[in-house]
Each structure stands twice: as C-alpha cells, then as structure tokens.
Amino acid sequence: MQAFDIEQLRTFVHVVDAGSVTAGAAQVFLSQSAASEQLRKLEDRAGQLLLVRSKSGVVPTPAGQLLLAHARRLLALSDEVWRDLHGTPLTGELRLGITDYFRPNELTQLLAKLSTQHPGVRLRVSMGKSRLVEAEHAAGQLDIAITMRVDGKKTARSHPLRTEPLRWMAAPGKLPARGAPLPLVTLNEGCTLRALAEKALVQRKLPFDVVHVASGVAGMQSALAAGLGFACLNESAACEGVDIVAARAARLPALGVASFQMLPGRRGEDRVLREVRDLLVDQLG
Structure with a gap:
C-alpha cells in the first residue's frame, strides 16, 4: 500500500x-x-x-x-x-496580524468560518501594513502573522500562502486621460504598493497625482468605484464597481506580482497555536 x-x-x-x-x-x-x-x-x-x-x-x-x-x-x-x-476541541485566544491586502473581499468570511468550526478559539485580528505586522510579530505582540512581499524574496522559514498578479484598477470603463497626470488612489506613505506604483510610473516618465489617500483597502475600493482614480492592487481586490485595467491598452506600466506568506512560528509554541496555524494555512492559502 x-x-x-x-x-x-x-x-x-x-x-x-x-x-x-x-x-x-x-x-x-x-x-x-x-x-x-x-x-x-x-x-x-x-x-x-x-x-x-x-x-x-x-x-x-x-x-x-x-x-x-x-x-x-x-x-x-x-x-x-x-x-x-x-x-x-481547540480553545484559547490568539493574536492574528494580517496585511490589509490579503484576500480583502473574502477574509472576513474565511475567519468567520474558522470561528464557527472552532468556537473555543478567540481570534484577536488586526490589519495593517506588512512592515508593521512584521515588527509586531518580531516583538512578540502577535502569535500569527501574514504579510506581503513584492520583491520576489521569501522570509526565512515562512510558509508561502499564495501569489497574485498586481494590477491597475479603476471604475469600470475608466481610462487615463491622455496628457494629464494619472490620478492615483493609494494608502499613506510607507505602503509597499504605493511605493511600487510610484516607482513604476516614474521609470516610465508618466506624471501622476495622488488624489486620494485611504486608510485601508476597503477605502481604496470605495474611492475607485466612485471614479476618483487608479490604483495598484493585487488581483483579488477586484470587486463590484472596481475592474482590472488592461495596462497595455491604458499605456500603464506592468506591476509584477505580490507574494503572501505566514511568518514562521517560534520555538515552544503550544498545541493550540500550532494547530490553528495549520488550519489557517489550509483555509487561507
């Protein structure tokens, strides 16, 4: 056998x-x-x-x-x-930190499913920039951390969850106005995707103007759906009212890919943490 x-x-x-x-x-x-x-x-x-x-x-x-x-x-x-x-049954309280870009349209439903399956596990979830999530995990303030990278590298001993293309997104049918700066919708400074988008536009010598700074991906989606501008987002962020823009037709630069990973656990983790980590890898990947 x-x-x-x-x-x-x-x-x-x-x-x-x-x-x-x-x-x-x-x-x-x-x-x-x-x-x-x-x-x-x-x-x-x-x-x-x-x-x-x-x-x-x-x-x-x-x-x-x-x-x-x-x-x-x-x-x-x-x-x-x-x-x-x-x-x-699994019981206990876990602190979970997740990059705001990770499966934004599905994450709450996935976490709700986990809570339903394991009601004894209390998740304390915080969302934020990857660098902040990494810092809090390193400081011992998070038990489990999911972050994003766009440089093609992998944090040592981390577990890869998924890879997504990065896309330009905007309201359906919206295209850049020729000769005018590209109206950019972003998160605040220090955001990985904001820096990547701005660098790509500068390299192509395409002018841009940051017209809307949101506090999270949901805010970016709302601004895009309202027709305020264009944004660099991972593919799973497309939703009702927010479409992927054909970069070549819009004369916008290619953006590469985003990789999502779960940071490695620590020595001496208890059974609950190890098992929830495995469950999250299975359900969120």
Missing part, C-alpha cells in the same frame, strides 16, 4: 518550520537521530530529496515544498478527527 506515515509528516513539517532538525525534533519530543531517521524514511517513501541544508538552515526542495502543503492539510484533518472523536 502506498501511503505516508502521519508522524513522519508531522516531524517533517516541524523541522521545516523550525529550520533545523534539532529544533524540529524537540517540538515533537524526538531525539535528533530519531527525527533524522523519520525524515530518511519519508524521503524513501517519497522517492525524492525533500530537504537540503542552506545558510538559513534546513529548507525544503521543490518536491519538499509540494509535500509540505499536502502534509499541513493532512495533519490538520488528522488532528480535527482526533478532537472530534475524543472531545478535545
């Missing part, structure tokens, strides 16, 4: 999250040698190399990344079945 061992998968996930075999082994109460043996057997079962050593520690290969995503879902489901059979 071709099947993976659930405990080998659990060890694999913890080693990847911890960035080392020694630290990952401690989280599943194994010696380093026992964890290494489990990983060897897992690679034998997979028939591929799953982990390599780098300057930042142990990192998954492309095959390891693929297995990691499946392993998280399998572990979350396995733990959920165990709780249902043994009457041990």
